[in-house]
Amino acid sequence: MTDPATLIADTPTRLLIDGRFVSGEAGRDFATLNPCTGEELARIAEAGPADVDRAVAAARAALDGPWGRFTPAQRQAVLLRLADLVERDFDDLALLDTLEMGRPITAARGMRDIVTRALRHFAGLATAIHGQTLGNSFPVDLMAMTLKEPIGVVAAIIPWNGPLFSAAWKIAPALAAGCSVVLKPAEDASLSPLRFGALCLEAGVPAGVVNIVTGAGATGAALTEHPGIDKISFTGSCETGQRIIAASAGTVKRVTMELGGKSPNIIFADADLSRAIPAAAMGVFNNAGQVCAAGTRLFVERAVYDEVVAGVAAFAESLRLGPSLSPDTQIGPLVSAKQFSRVDHYLDRGPAEGARLVTGGARVTEGVLATGHYVAPTVFADVTDDMAIAREEIFGPVASIFAFDTLDEVIERANATRFGLAGGVWTRDIGKAMAAVRRVRAGTLWVNHYFAMDPAVPFGGYKMSGFGREGGFEHVESYLNTKSVWIRMD
Numbered sequence: 001m002t003d004p005a006t007l008i009a010d011t012p013t014r015l016l017i018d019g020r021f022v023s024g025e026a027g028r029d030f031a032t033l034n035p036c037t038g039e040e041l042a043r044i045a046e047a048g049p050a051d052v053d054r055a056v057a058a059a060r061a062a063l064d065g066p067w068g069r070f071t072p073a074q075r076q077a078v079l080l081r082l083a084d085l086v087e088r089d090f091d092d093l094a095l096l097d098t099l100e101m102g103r104p105i106t107a108a109r110g111m112r113d114i115v116t117r118a119l120r121h122f123a124g125l126a127t128a129i130h131g132q133t134l135g136n137s138f139p140v141d142l143m144a145m146t147l148k149e150p151i152g153v154v155a156a157i158i159p160w161n162g163p164l165f166s167a168a169w170k171i172a173p174a175l176a177a178g179c180s181v182v183l184k185p186a187e188d189a190s191l192s193p194l195r196f197g198a199l200c201l202e203a204g205v206p207a208g209v210v211n212i213v214t215g216a217g218a219t220g221a222a223l224t225e226h227p228g229i230d231k232i233s234f235t236g237s238c239e240t241g242q243r244i245i246a247a248s249a250g251t252v253k254r255v256t257m258e259l260g261g262k263s264p265n266i267i268f269a270d271a272d273l274s275r276a277i278p279a280a281a282m283g284v285f286n287n288a289g290q291v292c293a294a295g296t297r298l299f300v301e302r303a304v305y306d307e308v309v310a311g312v313a314a315f316a317e318s319l320r321l322g323p324s325l326s327p328d329t330q331i332g333p334l335v336s337a338k339q340f341s342r343v344d345h346y347l348d349r350g351p352a353e354g355a356r357l358v359t360g361g362a363r364v365t366e367g368v369l370a371t372g373h374y375v376a377p378t379v380f381a382d383v384t385d386d387m388a389i390a391r392e393e394i395f396g397p398v399a400s401i402f403a404f405d406t407l408d409e410v411i412e413r414a415n416a417t418r419f420g421l422a423g424g425v426w427t428r429d430i431g432k433a434m435a436a437v438r439r440v441r442a443g444t445l446w447v448n449h450y451f452a453m454d455p456a457v458p459f460g461g462y463k464m465s466g467f468g469r470e471g472g473f474e475h476v477e478s479y480l481n482t483k484s485v486w487i488r489m490d
């Protein structure tokens, strides 16, 4: 493993604008902290409005310049080179995520396949973009066809819970479509996106095609109001998403929103519990619960309720909570003090509203854990639908378990949420599984599994979990405009 201090000294901490890493015009910067120790890892340049202007101008110039003349095959070749470089440096990129946002090192390294596969998948789609010729009934002999054109300059605003994954997952399809990008990483996790930006340059992505402006919400807000941005692709909280939608109205930008969730995971009594229990537990505790699609509302049919509550609690207790750099660690700390105070609020709120605490429920501060915000994987049972822990996204390692009696009842309760990102169904009965799949109002349903993702498969929300799909050809489509062309044939 590369020495962390050497790796950080070797990683850009300035803004990426027009192919160069530069300081912000105001010369301001901010600290990024190691959530395991609270120590400052690095100081990152903060982009102000003038820097955002420069980044947007560079992205526009790139589109009007050489990047606009790249053939699809050339864009594909660049993305394939980028995938090779990310593969080459993956351990370092994973280490940056571990150091900065606390994902355990073994889990961070485990994302090699999904990240590199996404880059190659979208590289493949660069040469698959096509319009149509359309039969029409216009009384004069006219041929109609559609052309697909890059939508223009994309602002990609990403959260801190999967920085490298999010950067790759947003940038690759935009480049495949021929767009240029201004990426705004989250203030808690800028390092792996900046290093990814350096790899874009090494791969031969021309200057100005990928720009990175680091900073907090104000930097993101400057992008969302900027007249030079054509499209915003956002992943983050529902509240920030709502603000961005409002800000985008002024210049009628295209927007894609991948927001929060409170996903139901439904276990019927006939399910294979030896699979359902560990998957349901990891469906909540993975990444210390800091996952938008986490299956945080676990509905269990009454006949197996006690067995599942006990099983999930035992699984939670078996998880190794520890420093993120330790290869044995399965659950690391929460990303920040701010995130801890959010989660901590619900650890008190659950019992106060009458939920039964089965395990966890508190911060763990023993030994080396004292310096980070470690929360024991927590299970609340006998939760009712009106409690705050049943309704609000916690974004921490907190499972709420509910008992149910009938299919109709559980579907109605699963849908009684403003969110609709994902859901799970566990049963050996295909009829029951499909009834649930059809009736749960969410963008992804897993049957006898939880968390499968693939760049070829669309992912996104119903209801207040957002709109637009990431993954699959729809993702590339979301970065394209359709132009209709009529040609008189006589």
Ligand code: ADP
Residues within 6 Å of the ligand: 157, 158, 159, 160, 184, 185, 186, 187, 215, 216, 217, 218, 219, 220, 221, 222, 224, 235, 236, 237, 238, 240, 241, 243, 244
């Ligand atoms: P969290 O509160 O957990 O950090 P957010 O949804 O606020 O989650 O953050 C996701 C991303 O949105 C981050 O990159 C953040 O800096 C950015 N952001 C926050 N506020 C705004 C805003 N008003 N406009 C644009 N981006 C924002």
